[in-house]
Amino acid sequence: xxxxxxxxxxxxxxxxxxxxxxxxxxxxxxxxxxxxxxxxxxxxxxxxxxxxxxxxxxxxxxxxxxxxxxxxxxxxxxxxxxxxxxxxxxxxxxxxxxxxxxxxxxxxxxxxxxxxxxxxxxxxxxxxxxxxxxxxxxxxxxxxxxxxxxxxxxxxxxxxxxxxxxxxxxxxxxxxxxxxxxxxxxxxxxxxxxxxxxxxxxxxxxxxxxxxxxxxxxxxxxxxxxxxxxxxxxxxxxxxxxxxxxxxxxxxxxxxxxxxxxxxxxxxxxxxxxxxxxxxxxxxxxxxxxxxxxxxxxxxxxxxxxx
Amino acid sequence: xxxxxxxxxxxxxxxxxxxxxxxxxxxxxxxxxxxxxxxxxxxxxxxxxxxxxxxxxxxxxxxxxxxxxxxxxxxxxxxxxxxxxxxxxxxxxxxxxxxxxxxxxxxxxxxxxxxxxxxxxxxxxxxxxxxxxxxxxxxxxxxxxxxxxxxxxxxxxxxxxxxxxxxxxxxxxxxxxxxxxxxxxxxxxxxxxxxxxxxxxxxxxxxxxxxxxxxxxxxxxxxxxxxxxxxxxxxxxxxxxxxxxxxxxxxxxxxxxxxxxxxxxxxxxxxxxxxxxxxxxxxxxxxxxxxxxxxxxxxxxxxxxxx
Numbered sequence: 001x002x003x004x005x006x007x008x009x010x011x012x013x014x015x016x017x018x019x020x021x022x023x024x025x026x027x028x029x030x031x032x033x034x035x036x037x038x039x040x041x042x043x044x045x046x047x048x049x050x051x052x053x054x055x056x057x058x059x060x061x062x063x064x065x066x067x068x069x070x071x072x073x074x075x076x077x078x079x080x081x082x083x084x085x086x087x088x089x090x091x092x093x094x095x096x097x098x099x100x101x102x103x104x105x106x107x108x109x110x111x112x113x114x115x116x117x118x119x120x121x122x123x124x125x126x127x128x129x130x131x132x133x134x135x136x137x138x139x140x141x142x143x144x145x146x147x148x149x150x151x152x153x154x155x156x157x158x159x160x161x162x163x164x165x166x167x168x169x170x171x172x173x174x175x176x177x178x179x180x181x182x183x184x185x186x187x188x189x190x191x192x193x194x195x196x197x198x199x200x201x202x203x204x205x206x207x208x209x210x211x212x213x214x215x216x217x218x219x220x221x222x223x224x225x226x227x228x229x230x231x232x233x234x235x236x237x238x239x240x241x242x243x244x245x246x247x248x249x250x251x252x253x254x255x256x257x258x259x260x261x262x263x264x265x266x267x268x269x270x271x272x273x274x275x276x277x278x279x280x281x282x283x284x285x286x287x288x289x290x291x292x293x294x295x296x297x298x299x300x301x302x303x304x305x306x307x
Numbered sequence: 308x309x310x311x312x313x314x315x316x317x318x319x320x321x322x323x324x325x326x327x328x329x330x331x332x333x334x335x336x337x338x339x340x341x342x343x344x345x346x347x348x349x350x351x352x353x354x355x356x357x358x359x360x361x362x363x364x365x366x367x368x369x370x371x372x373x374x375x376x377x378x379x380x381x382x383x384x385x386x387x388x389x390x391x392x393x394x395x396x397x398x399x400x401x402x403x404x405x406x407x408x409x410x411x412x413x414x415x416x417x418x419x420x421x422x423x424x425x426x427x428x429x430x431x432x433x434x435x436x437x438x439x440x441x442x443x444x445x446x447x448x449x450x451x452x453x454x455x456x457x458x459x460x461x462x463x464x465x466x467x468x469x470x471x472x473x474x475x476x477x478x479x480x481x482x483x484x485x486x487x488x489x490x491x492x493x494x495x496x497x498x499x500x501x502x503x504x505x506x507x508x509x510x511x512x513x514x515x516x517x518x519x520x521x522x523x524x525x526x527x528x529x530x531x532x533x534x535x536x537x538x539x540x541x542x543x544x545x546x547x548x549x550x551x552x553x554x555x556x557x558x559x560x561x562x563x564x565x566x567x568x569x570x571x572x573x574x575x576x577x578x579x580x581x582x583x584x585x586x587x588x589x590x591x592x593x594x595x596x597x598x599x600x601x602x603x604x605x606x607x608x609x610x611x612x613x614x
Contacts, residue, residue: 223610303528304612
């Protein structure tokens with residue numbers, strides 16, 4: 001089944017211990033779309049400037065991504081610059097130029113209204129809510145957010161969370177959103193805000209999914225997927241969005257929505273995140289095969305399953 | 308089969324967000340011995356002062372720990388004070404009074420020389436090596452160390468590592484020991500120093516075991532065990548030593564030494580670490596049942612295994 005992602009397209013300038021790249025294609029929606037494209041049909045709503053060329057678009061089209069929802073505005077595409085020279089786990093932002101992204105008003109093509117799955121990447125929660133309300137026929141909505149919205153627009157974010165089925169954020173964001181230091185308690189508080197499930201991303205240590213009692217089946221036990229110990233993390237940019245793409249893409253490819261599907265999806269999220277960081281930008285995500293993906297899924301299984 | 312632990316006994320003064328305790332029984336050897344006591348026969352070599360009473364000893368004896376190797380010296384027992392008020396993942400040391408521990412010279416009772424498994428808790432690597440050489444009939448030796456020895460006595464530590472089969476340290480110590488930021492690369496460098504396996508403890512995120520190619524069976528894939536998301540971590544003190552006790556104790560309880568045993572041992576390590584932090588000091592480790600331990604092992608399995 002198809003999935004729609006609404007979020008940013010950006011040109012990133014990145015420095016890591018493995019090297020530097022200037023103005024390479026990035027943005028949450030780009031990473032998400034490429035990762036999800038290995039599992040299901042992906043549609044994309046985003047805004048770009050005049051500098052977004054047909055070569056850029058070809059990266060998405062080559063992976064079968066439906067780019068009709070990419071709006072073109074006069075001006076420059078969103079730009080971000082950051083470095084991971086001291087710490088591969090946390091980006092130090094050098095600059096953020098919102099450009100055309102500043103006035104982003106998602107416009108959903110008519111042809112997209114039958115999409116069954118929706119992912120609201122990290123944008124203004126008011127826009128997220130509007131998209132979700134317009135896409136009122138979706139089977140499941142995933143969402144992301146960040147510390148900026150948690151602190152600046154807490155009320156708007158609370159309204160959006162009521163409309164999201166699965167929220168994907170990291171440890172720090174979870175604790176911040178819940179004002180609670182214990183992760184299981186924070187998770188319970190976040191689930192009380194609306195979502196049926198919460199995926200907490202732990203970076204190099206994987207991710208944990210917490211379920212609201214009774215949601216997606218019986219029980220309330222969490223489930224944890226690992227991340228792969230990677231020889232050389234060349235560029236951590238986009239790891240979280242690639243994780244979300246693998247997670248949501250796998251779910252959209254399945255007929256049923258139950259805990260076993262969500263658990264396997266958590267593994268596929270980890271798999272796609274682990275590929276993303278092996279090369280700069282979206283390089284590794286552009287040329288994978290399903291065979292490579294499933295082989296790594298097996299590796300994740302061997303990494304965690306007792307005989 | 309029996310296991311001998313050589314390490315510290317201490318009286319700890321601890322402050323955490325859950326409360327304070329003064330001069331409670333602790334020390335690496337104590338936590339290790341109590342955790343391992345649920346799996347196998349435990350013997351202990353340590354030094355204590357005049358202030359170590361029969362009530363203190365009774366805590367160990369009640370769990371069947373052989374305390375004949377606890378040496379008594381004139382003076383006070385090792386004291387440590389620390390707090391976790393800002394960060395449950397890292398102790399801030401308030402004071403360290405080595406007292407009788409400063410001149411600790413491990414004396415191994417004759418009756419202990421037939422012990423099959425050995426754990427060298429975090430003490431001077433020169434003492435660790437001497438104990439290991441004296442216990443030359445052991446089937447397997449586990450060891451711990453810390454940043455202090457890595458930087459102050461690197462050469463002595465290198466010699467000790469040649470005598471250790473499984474080293475258990477944390478992420479930061481692994482990278483420091485190997486002078487390498489990538490964990491898989493650091494692990495390979497540490498394994499080249501001697502150990503057949505390296506257990507890297509990730510605190511609240513569990514632990515990963517890396518194997519030297521061919522050691523304990525075929526293959527070179529690492530294996531990861533989770534930690535349990537704990538509602539309220541009351542006191543993280545001793546979590547790592549309890550982990551080591553569960554890990555080594557389970558191994559000693561098994562007939563064979565192979566990868567499947569070591570993987571399950573990693574889970575049991577996580578299980579004992581997760582119990583340890585639920586109450587102050589050794590409280591929780593004093594009154595467990597094997598049933599509770601195996602139920603939690605099942606929980607760890609459910610937390611990580613796909614259906």
